[in-house]
């Protein structure tokens with residue numbers, strides 16, 4: 001904790017620095033791999049080469065490479081961070097500075113299904129908090145913990161930009177809209193039984209490590225049944241506007257160069 005500061009009104013205030021209280025410290029997990037075997041290293045290098053080749057500047061491939069090593073370990077490990085640095089010519093500090101910024105990168109072992117319950121404002125008032133409490137009790141685990149069978153990791157997450165379908169639950173980043181405590185319990189039961197329910201929107205579920213490979217930019221073999229895109233709730237305003245002949249006003253003309 002830093003020294004107390006003095007606010008504008010003369011009041012003394014404390015600034016707490018460091019990671020959020022509920023976030024595990026920097027990538028330190030007992031038993032995490034510190035390096036990869038030659039076989040794993042060789043396999044990952046093939047994938048990394050393909051990914052890096054898509055970018056004019058190889059350091060731009062850091063985000064997909066972090067997903068690639070997360071696909072290997074289910075979370076970011078010293079071995080994975082070291083691999084990314086080696087491939088991209090970055091220091092460990094540069095890699096971990098990026099990795100620790102984004103919440104999609106995991107800091108501890110992750111189950112086959114990462115179940116994220118949105119407890120941000122709109123979802124919370126529509127029942128997100130009740131869903132999260134219900135799943136904690138049903139699964140017998142707390143936030144960011146994994147069931148003993150390794151099937152489900154439960155996490156409360158922030159807004160997923162799906163507020164029009166609140167309250168939402170995401171499983172491996174696929175949407176399950178308009179959930180209730182009952183439907184969410186059925187959902188995690190289906191995951192634990194190995195018969196995952198179908199997302200409301202998005203492709204059929206695969207396990208977390210496969211999802212991470214897809215997020216790394218490697219081929220997504222799941223069938224595309226046109227399940228993506230905006231749903232009726234998202235398009236409701238557009239529908240009403242069309243029915244009433246409403247149009248957005250013309251944008252004012254700006255002299256060339258202004259507003260670019």
Ligand code: FES
Nearest residue numbers: 118123159160162
């Ligand atoms: S508040 Fe939950 S998706 Fe926006």
